[in-house]
Structures are given as C-alpha cells and as structure tokens.
Amino acid sequence: MRVNTRSGRTGCRIVDLPRIADPRGNLTFVEGSDHIPFDIARVYYLYDVPGGTSRGGHAHHHLQALIIAAAGSFDVGVDDGVHQERFFLNRSYHGLYVPRMTWRELDNFSSGGVCLVLASAPYEEDDYIRDHATFVAAAGAERAQADAA
Ligand code: TYD
Numbered sequence: 001m002r003v004n005t006r007s008g009r010t011g012c013r014i015v016d017l018p019r020i021a022d023p024r025g026n027l028t029f030v031e032g033s034d035h036i037p038f039d040i041a042r043v044y045y046l047y048d049v050p051g052g053t054s055r056g057g058h059a060h061h062h063l064q065a066l067i068i069a070a071a072g073s074f075d076v077g078v079d080d081g082v083h084q085e086r087f088f089l090n091r092s093y094h095g096l097y098v099p100r101m102t103w104r105e106l107d108n109f110s111s112g113g114v115c116l117v118l119a120s121a122p123y124e125e126d127d128y129i130r131d132h133a134t135f136v137a138a139a140g141a142e143r144a145q146a147d148a149a
Contacts, residue, residue, distance in 0.1 A: 009083040011099045015066065019093040028093045030066065030118060036097060038064045038120035045070065046106070046115040054107035055115070059129045059139075064120040066095040067106075072113030079103040081139025089115075101142065103135050 017035055020027040032040040046055055056076075067076055073090035080102055087096050090110075095118075098104055106115060121127065129135045 008085040010078050010080040010085050010102060012078045012085060012087065012102060013097050014087065015095040015097050017068075017093045017095055026092070030095065032118075036064075036066050036095070036118065040118045041121050042119040042123065044117050044119070046117075047113075049074075049109040049113060049115070051109065051111070053109070054105055056104045056106045057130070059101055059103040059135045060127045061129065061138075062100050062121060063127050064100055065098045066118040067098060067104075068092065068095045068116040068118070070114040070116040072110035073108075074106050074110065074113050074115060075108040077105045077107070079135075081136045081143070101135075101139055103129075103132060 015035060017028045017030055020029075030036065030040070032038060049055065067089065069089035070092055073088065076087045076089060076096055076098075078085050078087070078096075078098060089096060109115075129138060
C-alpha cells in the first residue's frame, strides 16, 4: 500500500521544503536547524538502485535524517518498534524526517531514482542497529524507562 502520510505515529513526518519556482528550473534548499531539527553533518545519496532491491534495513541509536527523493520516487517503510508507516516520496521539495531510533527500509525505486539523505552525524558504524529484533527490544526498553520516569 502506498500512503503519503504527512505526519504519523512513528514520529516521522513530511517536511515541506522551500521551492523557488523558475522557468529555468526549480530550486529547493535546506538549512539545518531551520527546516529540520538538526545541524547537517553529512550528506549521502543512493543512485543506480536496481529495480526490486531495497536499501536501509537498520535504525540508529542517535542519528536523525531527512530523506529526499531528489529524482524519481521510492517508498520508505518506517517502524518505531510499535507503529509502522509507509511513505511514498516523489517530490524533490518534500523531505521525510526520520528521528533517532527508527527502523527504515527503502524500496520500490523508480528507474533513475536518487535518494538524498541529510544526516545529523558523520558515519559511525557503532550508531547502527542492524538487527530488527535487537531494535524492537532496545526501543521497548527505552519506552519502559520513559514510562517509569
Ligand atoms: P548503509 O548505511 O548500510 O546503506 P543503506 O542504509 O543505504 O542501505 O551503508 C552501506 C555501506 O556504505 C556500509 O558498508 C557503510 C558504508 N557507508 C559509509 O562508509 N559512509 C556513509 O556515510 C554511509 C551512509 C555508508
């Protein structure tokens, strides 16, 4: 199912980015801590993604991200350990804000699809949670701790 939910129960939400329309071509920009709630420490992008393959499949202890379909389209499935949502990204002026401790999977890339990611921290493998069961357990433990506080 392809649902473009603008703001959901997982804490992920679509951010409307500025769009400077111009007959010469449109322009969108992102300023850290203004359009998104973090300073941008790193930019990376996925491209030449073969049809039928998926990317992501992990969460982060600390990292926050904004995911943009800079070209083409793809789906992003997100999971906070309890709730799941699916976002369809197909506009260069929409970003999907993904908070820390959110499992994400990207799939259904269109031909020529480019996924631009603005990240809150440099690459650090120790920040990744790459096993889903481990992620669900860690998210549950955080929830229990917050409920007890
Ligand atoms: P990974 O984050 O698992 O890719 P995705 O979530 O998009 O499927 O990264 C794949 C590989 O690339 C992994 O070996 C780590 C490396 N990598 C870096 O070296 N620097 C980076 O900034 C990123 C995002 C990945």
